[in-house]
Amino acid sequence: MATAMYLEHYLDSIENLPCELQRNFQLMSDLDQRTEDKKKEIDALASEYIAKVRDYTPEQRVQHLQKIQSAYSKCKEYSDDKVQLAMQTYEMVDKHIRRLDADLARFEADLKEKLEGSEFDSPAGRGVKKNRGQKEKRGSRGRRVSEEDTVKKKKMKGGPVYADSVLSVTPSDVLDMPVDPNEPTYCLCHQVSYGEMIGCDNPDCPIEWFHFACVDLTTKPKGKWFCPRCTQERKK
Structure with a gap:
C-alpha cells in the first residue's frame, strides 16, 4: 500500500515532464536554426564588404561594419539563450531525480521502521532497542541521502x-x-x-x-x- 502511494505521487509529479522537455528541446532546435541563419547572413555581409569596400565612402563602410557587428551580437544572443535553456532543462530533470532520491530514502526508512516494530513486538524481539537516529540511504543515483x-x-x-x-x-x-x-x-x-x-x-x-x-x-x-x-x- 505504501509502495503504491509513493509511486502514485511520483508519477503525478512527472506527468508534465515529457511535454516540458519536448518544448525546451524544440526551442533549442529553433535557436540553433536562427543561429545558423544569422551566420549565413554574416558571411554574406562580409563577402559583400570585401568586394565593395573600395567603392564605399567612409560613412558606408561604417554602416556596413555596424550591420555585421549587429548580426554577430544577435548570433551571440541566440547562443546565450540556448545555453540558458539547456541549464534550465538540466535543473528540471535533476529536481525530479532529487525528489526520487528523497522518496526512496523515506520509503526505506518507513519499511525498516515497520520491520523493527514487528521484531520489537514479537517475543523473540522483545528488549531490542529501536534506533531512531538519522539514517542514510543510497538514492537512485547512488548518492547517500538523508531523511x-x-x-x-x-x-x-x-x-x-x-x-x-x-x-x-x-x-x-x-x-x-x-x-x-x-x-x-x-x-x-x-x-x-x-x-x-x-x-x-x-x-x-x-x-x-x-x-x-x-x-x-x-x-x-x-x-x-x-x-x-x-x-x-x-x-x-
Whole structure:
C-alpha cells in the first residue's frame, strides 16, 4: 500500500515532464536554426564588404561594419539563450531525480521502521532497542541521502534562482559517489553540492557556493559573508 502511494505521487509529479522537455528541446532546435541563419547572413555581409569596400565612402563602410557587428551580437544572443535553456532543462530533470532520491530514502526508512516494530513486538524481539537516529540511504543515483532534507538556492549568473533540495551527505562519502559527470561543481574543493553550503555575497564571485567545512564554518554567520578569495580582493 505504501509502495503504491509513493509511486502514485511520483508519477503525478512527472506527468508534465515529457511535454516540458519536448518544448525546451524544440526551442533549442529553433535557436540553433536562427543561429545558423544569422551566420549565413554574416558571411554574406562580409563577402559583400570585401568586394565593395573600395567603392564605399567612409560613412558606408561604417554602416556596413555596424550591420555585421549587429548580426554577430544577435548570433551571440541566440547562443546565450540556448545555453540558458539547456541549464534550465538540466535543473528540471535533476529536481525530479532529487525528489526520487528523497522518496526512496523515506520509503526505506518507513519499511525498516515497520520491520523493527514487528521484531520489537514479537517475543523473540522483545528488549531490542529501536534506533531512531538519522539514517542514510543510497538514492537512485547512488548518492547517500538523508531523511532530513534541507533546501538551498542555486544561483546561476544571468538566469533565475532555483530552489532545490540539498542531499545531506558527509564529505568522506563524496569520493565514493557515482555522480553525473555533467553535474556542476562548487567550492574551493571543486566537488558537487552536499551537506550545508553557504553562498558568497559578492555577485561577481566565480564560485558562488561553498561547503561549510571547506571555509571553516559550523553555522551560518550573521550578516553578509564573503569567501576567502573575494575577501582578499576586497582588501586590495
